Amino acid sequence: MGDSFGEVLQSLREAAGVSLRALSARTHYSTSQISYVETGERRPLPEFAAACDRALGTTPLLTVLIALDGEDQAMRRRALLTTLTAATGTVGIAGATVVAELIRQGLLDASGNVEDWGQVVADYSRRLVVDPSPSYGVALAGQMAIAQQQIITRGATPELLRAAGLLTQLYGLWCGNQNDVTSAHGWYRTAAMLADRSGDTPSRVFVRARTASRGIFEGYTLRETIDRANGALGISNRPSLGALEAHSALVHVHALAEDLAGGRRALGGMLDVAERLPDSGPDGPTARTVSFAHYLEARVGTPTTADEAWQTAEPILRSVPVWWREAQVYYGLSLVRRGDVADGIAYALTAVRALPTPVRTVGVAVADLLRAVPAQYRSAELDELRGYAAAGDGPWVALGS
Template identity: 30%
Template sequence: MGIGGLIRDLRRGHGWSQGRLAEELCKATGYKANITREEISRWERGKVKPGPWWLRHLATVLQVPLATLELADVDRRTFLTDVAATAIAPIVASDLLTHGFDAALRRRPSVDDWQAKLATYGRDYMSAGAAEIQRRLSADLVVLQQQLETPGMWDVAAKLATLYAKTFPGSDGSKAVDWYRMAATSADRSGDTDSRVWVRGRAAIALGYEGASLTVADRFADEALALSDRPSLGRLNALMGKAHVAALKGDHRAALALTDEGWRVFEHAASGDREESDYAVPEWRMNVFVSLLAARLGDERRAVEAQEQAARKLPATLPRFRTHLEMHRGLMLARSGDRSGGVGYARAALDSLPREKHSLTLRMLMDEITA
């Protein structure tokens, strides 16, 4: 999706006409510059591209990070430049550069090599901490950036960028969303519909589960659902992401209807119970999604049932997800009126998990329970 299509989708997400967006931009600039409906139309049709000054005001009016608009037309040269933001010290930058040059001077990894790395990262994400995954992925993304020449490489990049996005808190309103947007653009470059749906669906459930950037989560979900109606893990993630957004906005009926549809898709697209990967959704993980959703809705019966079903099949090798379930119980207590008891229960569950295995999602869940 280019900058024009993104402006159009964001405008429609606010329920605005092109004329209304023009009015809002005039207000945002203090009427220092005039913008017309016709100019908005030219932007959206790709006839003219808004300059940096207008991009800043568009970001303000449309309530998105500036980088989301700046990266809408991402290409090989700009993909992954945010990796530099992780280089918080010269020694880190040196390590990244060394890793990149070593790979360039030796045999470059093949698509099969990268697919193997994808599988490894998918498994490791389930138990490793965010900091460890981010450090390793930063180095590999620097190498992958040099190889974005085929649809297969763009497919790998899309899935690794999605995972990388999850190492940033979605609530910061910038880094995570920017990376999800780059991942979606990369999936578009791959030309693979399943990849395009999966990346957007994964972004939707990640942000929805975290309770962060809800408008963006809803938009990613809608994009995924519009791309294909075939039952798939991407569609399942998109439906559950929208369900969490609806729950957090207080629309109980929509949240439950979306969950029911999610279960219907799950019947056709479920992963095997032995699959321990971020790229899989076995039954226990689906029940983790439902457990938090029901806790947010205050539906104790449904929450307890989902927690029991999840705990029954949850692998012992994944203690972090057991912590999720315990914290959902803390949220239920807090929502029922026992705030101190709920916070204490959730805090004890989080503290019992080794700190190096903490995820940003768990920390955000703790913030939600405390609030």
């Protein structure tokens, strides 16, 4: 990507797979007018830039490039273009979300300010459990590209490596949500390597433990899950979010094995860690722990313990939509297990209909519920619910591994 407006326009147009003729149709400027701007033979006007932004989904990049014209804006323009070039090569330009991030970062760099990477990671962690939509993945990929560019230009500092590792872990979790399990595993491996290079022990523990907790839903065997959880605790068993995730992975294992006593022991580990950590918000240690307590009791507990766990979890999880909807499906499973098949199906169906974006873990929960429905049961609601189930083998298959 070049430095001139025309070169940037041409790069963005070609990256989007838009021909001159198609851009002309979308902007109502002639092909010759667009071509003259791209070759530098004609100076673009703001309204032209705005029209191209709208047509290419890059608002407000091209408009801002014009605003950054002139010697007094040269530094900011170079910072923006440098970051944009790096991001385009990594993830492509995919709409205004990434572009806005690039502009913000370029302006930060130019002003001499440093990104608060801890807050960036916290923000994206929160968004993952609120709305893990395709636009989230695009924005996160753009943020990873910015981290990559800063590592190249500023050096591989522990702070940047830590942030890159945690962002990479989140991207793997998002890929898993999108049913791209193979890519998810690759991102998990990269996250572990980056965390190791950062030398930050809590991050090293977290990425391994979070992978173990999710991995059993994404094809990891029982042995792999246990080994990864214990491996994370072997690095450090001090109270941390990583230790919390390691114990959560063990809750998963026992719940799937229908070992209620073992699951409650593992849950005790989560509770012990959560009590020693500050509650960092709606998706913090408390919410994470009550979510797993409900999962365990709904899947293998008694009707009474399942109801008690749901009464505790439901008001806490309402502000974490993905966890809340998953928990609703598992409460539906508890209803099916006690014989309230129609109510359980209806409860789960209400939950999955409310999700704006399909999420694999919720789809696995649906598949889990469907396994408990009596073979002879028939209903239109059951037929609809089957459409929300995750395809392929569920994590219960890993129990034989």
